[in-house]
Amino acid sequence: MKHPVLSGFGYKLYIGVWLVVMAVHSSVLYFFYDFQATIAIADSVVHNLIFGAIAPGFWFIVTFGGINKDELSLIGTHLGAAILTILVWVSLSSFTLNSFFNQDIAYITFLKESSIWRVIVGVLFYSISVLIFYLIKYYQDMQKRLNRELELQNLLKDSELRMLKSQINPHFIFNSLNSVSALTVSQPENARKMVIKLSDFLRYSLGKDNSELNTLDQEVKNASLYLDIEKVRFGDKLNFVKEVSNDCDGVKVPNLILQPLFENAIKYGVYDSIDPVTIHLKGEKHDDMVYLIIRNDFDPSSVTPKGEGIGLANVKKRLNLVYGRNDLIDIRKGEAEFLVTLKIPIELSNDTN
Template sequence: MLDNAKNRIKKIKHFLAGKLHKNNFHFQMNPQSLSKYWWCQILGWVGYAIMSLFIAYLLGEQDFGPRIVYVIGAVVIGILVTHSFRWVIVKLKMLEMPFEKAMIYFFFGIILATFFISFPLSWLGVLLFARHVTLDSFYDKFTLSYPQIIVFVFLWALIYFTWHYVEKNRNSQLDKLRLESTVRELELKTIKAQMNPHFIFNALNSIRALVDENPQRARSAITELSNILRSSMAADKAEIVSLENELNIVKDYLALETIRFEERLKVVYAVDPETLELPIPPMMLQTLVENAIKHGISKEIYGGEIRIESTINSQQQHVLTIQNTGQIVENKNGNGFGLLSTRQRLGLLFGSRASFEIFNLDDHTVEAKVIMPLY
């Protein structure tokens, strides 16, 4: 029975928390925020009491008994009225109003709150300090206390208003950052989910071409593909991988393609050992190499060469270059899915600090160049 009751309480708390968050009141009803509110209330009015007693002392007041009663009354009335003012603010959702409209409500609220503090406080002052309880003596006390109280209430409202607007703005910024982070993560996952099937289909086409022609080599190709899929599944769990890990996938892929192209495919590596641990988007290098084979080597009668180069330039940037035999004809193969995904992932991961371009280096060579920050 006790466990069931606890579970029901938890469910109610979650439900209320959701409702409050939905209505943008989570910052007002949060226990931590409420605690800060009451600390400010108590310290503020206690400060008012101390200031009032100190001024009375400077003015030479001898009998502090009535003064202490008056100050205690002012603190109690002030807390009750300002807390009621806060209840009205929450009830009318004044913090959700446009700024100009909220200021009008706050202005009239300050006037009314000051009146409801000064009115009973003036009568208390008459009873404690005036020789005769008359309307004139009450009027004198009221006109004396109202300007003083309105300054204090104005400071109270200004602090309350500023605190919650700053808090609301901060929460909005955090929500915006969380949303951007979520969108960024979803975009990366979507790109990866689209990219991996794209690669698998190309690899299966290569294997299919070998099945009838050379079954033994087809079996070897299946083994190579198994290694590539195992590596790509591990890489898919991370937003970035080291160049060394990516190179291992590329070498398996090129080993698979070498079975199909035989002597028509030559591969040259020029990799600076210092770049092996640098981060790059997973499957990016493999995608660019696949693009080089599909649109370059496979279209050449005598095949060609792929050169993979990784260096650090003078601006302390990681430069990854893939050169292949072939030509880009009217940029038809410059905006395919593989190249588009490369641009998207670089933008999502590194922003403007990374760049990608692909162009005809000369009459026989295409170069794809990626420039990324070191960290």
């Protein structure tokens, strides 16, 4: 734990406070007791300089004096420290001033008669110093707790992001391997193409850090690679149209955020459809947001396929974890069209990266 006086900006503030105390002290002696300026300044400097030199040591009493001690023992520690400090302070300052001004009877008499007041001031100085150090220690402890809690939250957040992302790849890999298996006999050339594209896709997805943000352009390319893999399976039945404005390409988005949405579109739009299905991606930039709209048509008479339904829920949870908002995805299902809108905060995306 850093010493508040001996490290950072604290020593400047500490010196400034004691200079103010010295100024007040010397002013009182000069204006109210009519002592010469040299005596008033010397009395002020000696007394306050000595106490100011001793006071930083109180920090160690505050920091370590209460370890493994009950309240009564702690009070005893401070009482003993206060008595010792005031005894040393008054004795040393009186001896020093006596040595310089022993010819001035009026001042020496004042010095002796004011000893009780100096003891009271010493008690006040000690109490104020210890109180301030306790407040600083409390603040530092609170900051440590907050930092630990924040670190724990970040670890939990990172773990949850890893868990959410880990759900994507196995789910997709199992489907792809099943498709490869089916194509091996009937369409071996397509099976080979699918394996190559699957290898490229996995090389990209597994090579990205879970908390990393990628440019939208990279994510669209990766999602297109995923659709190429699926197109090997579905052929002309699956079409993809992209309309993303150039000013959106460099915006940072969570990696693999689009692939689950395209997977969802295929699952609910392409599987049981007889007619060709078009998946449409549109990207627009408005003010401090990028809007990504994924739209696909589907056959309303088809039976909804069964599954774990992790896609949309996964995306919603990841957006909430990354941006701290739960209003960044909008899902609408019409009579024959499914529409998903993602809102990506531009400034937060760049800061998060």
